[in-house]
Amino acid sequence: MTYVSFPASRKKDFTAIGRLCIDLNANEINRPMEETMTFTKYVGGSPANITIGMSRLGMETAFIGKIAGDQMGRFIQSYLEKNGIDTSNVVTDNTGAVTGLAFTEIKSPTDCSILMYRDNVADLLLQASEVQEQLIADSKVLLISGTALAQSPSREAVIQALTYAKKHGTVIVFDLDYRPYTWTSDEETAVYYNLAAEKCDIILGTREEFDMMETFENNPDHNDQVTAQKWFDFSAKIVVIKHGKEGSIAYTREGLSHRANSYPARVVKTFGAGDSYAAGFLYGLMQGWTIERSMSYGSAAASIVISSHSCSDAMPTVEQVNEYIERCNRGEIIPS
Numbered sequence: 295m296t297y298v299s300f301p302a303s304r305k306k307d308f309t310a311i312g313r314l315c316i317d318l319n320a321n322e323i324n325r326p327m328e329e330t331m332t333f334t335k336y337v338g339g340s341p342a343n344i345t346i347g348m349s350r351l352g353m354e355t356a357f358i359g360k361i362a363g364d365q366m367g368r369f370i371q372s373y374l375e376k377n378g379i380d381t382s383n384v385v386t387d388n389t390g391a392v393t394g395l396a397f398t399e400i401k402s403p404t405d406c407s408i409l410m411y412r413d414n415v416a417d418l419l420l421q422a423s424e425v426q427e428q429l430i431a432d433s434k435v436l437l438i439s440g441t442a443l444a445q446s447p448s449r450e451a452v453i454q455a456l457t458y459a460k461k462h463g464t465v466i467v468f469d470l471d472y473r474p475y476t477w478t479s480d481e482e483t484a485v486y487y488n489l490a491a492e493k494c495d496i497i498l499g500t501r502e503e504f505d506m507m508e509t510f511e512n513n514p515d516h517n518d519q520v521t522a523q524k525w526f527d528f529s530a531k532i533v534v535i536k537h538g539k540e541g542s543i544a545y546t547r548e549g550l551s552h553r554a555n556s557y558p559a560r561v562v563k564t565f566g567a568g569d570s571y572a573a574g575f576l577y578g579l580m581q582g583w584t585i586e587r588s589m590s591y592g593s594a595a596a597s598i599v600i601s602s603h604s605c606s607d608a609m610p611t612v613e614q615v616n617e618y619i620e621r622c623n624r625g626e627i628i629p630s
């Protein structure tokens with residue numbers, strides 16, 4: 295059964311809009327930030343990671359965003375291009391804004407956190423007038439992520455991108471990607487998240503992210519089915535609620551639900567799980583696979599990334615995901 299129809303014959307399979315940043319991942323793992331001395335630099339930002347993941351899986355991809363006009367911005371642009379991502383709608387800031395930094399603290403495989411430096415960041419300065427309508431019209435999928443809604447003018451840029459996607463029948467995916475910094479209140483966050491989600495065909499988020507969106511609603515038991523059902527009265531066809539190691543559950547407009555278990559992993563750090571899951575899941579759906587198979591593929595991609603040091607650089611190819619699944623089936627991956 296096909297739950298989402300992707301438009302045929304478009305130049306791009308997948309375009310994302312939002313932040314392009316730098317991850318600085320601790321080299322000395324299993325210790326607090328205070329004792330961490332060195333870091334490795336990677337391209338980061340959730341929508342960037344997902345786009346890199348889609349590109350590694352063989353999809354034709356593009357990115358809409360804004361980078362700082364400095365060495366960090368050029369590093370990001372060149373990494374995207376090396377990964378086959380069309381950067382023709384990656385705009386360079388000329389106001390002196392900087393690149394967002396995410397320092398990761400890896401205290402243990404289950405206790406990881408991110409320290410963000412996001413004052414005057416270029417990614418939140420993308421303007422609505424800088425979003426290329428034609429690129430969205432040429433794409434099968436547009437992915438938005440919540441953080442870009444946190445401030446103007448990036449907020450308006452995302453809403454304009456949604457308008458173009460609706461006009462051209464581009465499938466819209468919303469990865470909630472809720473990061474509390476840059477938002478000023480729970481009310482502001484919930485209002486903008488809800489407004490955007492009304493327009494989206496596929497919504498992916500964790501239970502905690504959906505809880506934030508339900509600030510003004512009555513779902514005292516945090517019931518996944520209640521959460522998903524609301525969105526089927528708008529545009530959604532699939533709502534996926536992720537539960538970390540416990541796996542994920544997808545609801546469809548037809549009233550069905552599908553569960554996926556996580557794959558075993560030798561976890562180095564947990565961040566990046568959601569981004570790789572999104573890439574694997576969306577890749578599967580775009581191949582016309584069942585929801586179960588797509589979720590399982592996303593879960594395997596997630597296990598690969600959390601078993602690695604980086605998020606973006608560790609995004610797997612089709613061969614790597616297939617091999618990982620085979621190794622798991624043979625019982626060769628012993629979870630940490």
Ligand SMILES: Nc1ncnc2c1ncn2[C@@H]1O[C@H](COP(=O)(O)OP(=O)(O)OP(=O)(O)O)[C@@H](O)[C@H]1O
Binds near residue numbers: 537541556557571594
């Ligand atoms: N400890 C784990 N072991 C194995 N798989 C995991 C683990 N944590 C997450 N996953 C896999 O990744 C998927 C998404 O994880 P999660 O629910 O943590 O998303 P997320 O919070 O968006 O991730 P992120 O930490 O990147 O923000 C899960 O459905 C599961 O398949």
Ligand SMILES: O=C(O)C[C@@H](O)[C@H](O)C(=O)CO
Binds near residue numbers: 315338569
């Ligand atoms: O999203 C960010 O800004 C940080 C990410 O790049 C980081 O790698 C992560 O948290 C992935 O989910």
